[in-house]
Amino acid sequence: MKKRRITLRARLTLVYGSLFLSAGVVLLGVTYMLFDQQLGRGGELSVHSDSSVGAATQQGASLDGRNWVESEQKRLNDAATASLVTQGGIALVVVAGAASGFGWLIAGRVLAPLHRVTETARRIAAAPAADRGLHERIALDGRDDEVKDLADTFDLMVERLDRSFDGQRRFVANASHELRTPLTVGRALVELAVHRKSASPDVKQLGESLLEINDRHERLITGLLLLAGSENHVPEPQPVDLADVVAHVAAQSSPAAERAGIVLHAEAGPAPTTGDALLLERLVQNLVENGVRHNTGAGGWVRVISRRREDDRVEIEVSNTGPEVPPYEIPSLFEPFRRLGTERLVTAKGAGLGLSIVRSITRAHGGSVTAHPRPTGGLTLTVTLPQDPDGN
Structure with a gap:
């Protein structure tokens, strides 16, 4: 109250x-x-x-x-x-x-x-996105006193924020062009190689796989740029069942986990929510890849669970075996380009963006993400999202 x-x-x-x-x-x-x-x-x-x-x-x-x-x-x-x-x-x-x-x-x-x-x-x-409404100014008239100084200072602060967001929007536009150009060139080269008369069936099959991966990367870049341009706001959320996302990501990630000697368990329970399906897929994939990468190697495991909670929320929980993680290092895991020691990496090194992207996507969908060290080593990462009121 x-x-x-x-x-x-x-x-x-x-x-x-x-x-x-x-x-x-x-x-x-x-x-x-x-x-x-x-x-x-x-x-x-x-x-x-x-x-x-x-x-x-x-x-x-x-x-x-x-x-x-x-x-x-x-x-x-x-x-x-x-x-x-x-x-x-x-x-x-x-x-x-x-x-x-x-x-x-x-x-x-x-x-x-x-x-x-x-x-x-x-x-x-109260604007739907942080950069909306920054064009407003108080423009207080009247005598020159402390209150007018406060209003003028507020106007100056808002003006600087507006310029900062304008610069961010220009950067997003330029980054969009620079990121899409190599993908477009790569797609053209693969299509050229696949459609050659002398292309073997193996080359055609490989080309189809590369085109599918290229298409997914293009859609992912589009989604991330849209996320950055809308300041952590999903403009047109659609119904998504996280059970389908978890099952799909588990099927895709199992071969890489097996090569690292890690067993991947998936419990895809119903978890209806709303949002961008591609971004939510990237969220789950980053969590699973993080669990595989920071593990003990042969004999380790990763468990990913999706479920519906009783408080009108849904959650994804990813836990893994691995080295003990000090509690004071937990907050830094979600910062960009921040990683634990290289001795904890089982597979190839990551870019240090996985969990920061998870946090950004989670916030864009109105949720929260937490991490807790397991007593025997490893982490338990939990993403909580609003439940779709129309979900069955």
């Missing part, structure tokens, strides 16, 4: 009202003391005057009469004091309420530019 908070405007109003009320209480107290002191002096003078008059009139007034005068004087003093305190207190409360109301209005007027900054920042943060 979200904890209720007191807004800055309300706090400023409370401060204004409290300060005015405290000053009014002090002023009322001082007035009461001075008034009471003045009434005391007036009573003494009145009593002395009555005594003098009595002596002059040869004891014309009795002792009871003098007591009545004193009691009447005291009653009048008490009534005047009570009237002062009561009416002064009522007036103080009314004026304090009016001061709080004016304080609320003034605080709202003073904080209005801050609300404008907050609303602009909220709209930028």
Whole structure:
């Protein structure tokens, strides 16, 4: 449950009202003391005057009469004091309420530019992708004060971010061209070799395999560039069952695992989600390749499991045997070009991008990835993704 908070405007109003009320209480107290002191002096003078008059009139007034005068004087003093305190207190409360109301209005007027900054920042943060909405500016007008400095600084920060994302988009466009060009040239050369009249059946079969691999690489590059261009956002997610992805990747990866002396176990349970099927396939493939590469060699194993959870999530769990991994090295595994020691590599060295791509694809699909070292060595990597609400 979200904890209720007191807004800055309300706090400023409370401060204004409290300060005015405290000053009014002090002023009322001082007035009461001075008034009471003045009434005391007036009573003494009145009593002395009555005594003098009595002596002059040869004891014309009795002792009871003098007591009545004193009691009447005291009653009048008490009534005047009570009237002062009561009416002064009522007036103080009314004026304090009016001061709080004016304080609320003034605080709202003073904080209005801050609300404008907050609303602009909220709209930028709520954009479907990080680079959307960065064209907005606060452009605050008015007097040159601290609030305007804050708004101008915010505009400068957003402008620099906008330029940075523009540079990233240009880089993605250039990278797209540079990556696709060699694949296109390779495809043309393979097709030329396959369609030659002198091509043997083995060459044609090899060419078909190479064309299939080339096609997959082209689609993968397209997906990764789309992912980078949309800032970790899949624009058109489609229903995907991770069970099919796990079964497909396990079938493809089994020969390489067998050559390394590692047994690959696959438990493809139903796990419906939404996203890009090619990127999800790359995610599972990277996890499996990472489990095979960082293993003990002959006698090792890799287990990949897909399943549906009870909290409307699905997950892929990949565990493997291997050397013990210190817990402090776990966070660095997901950083680009960060690998464990080369002595842990069984097969060819990787580029150090496998798990960083896994994390990027997982975030693009609204999921999370965690890694935990196994007590006997190796790792358990778990990818959690939202479940497709329409999945069976």
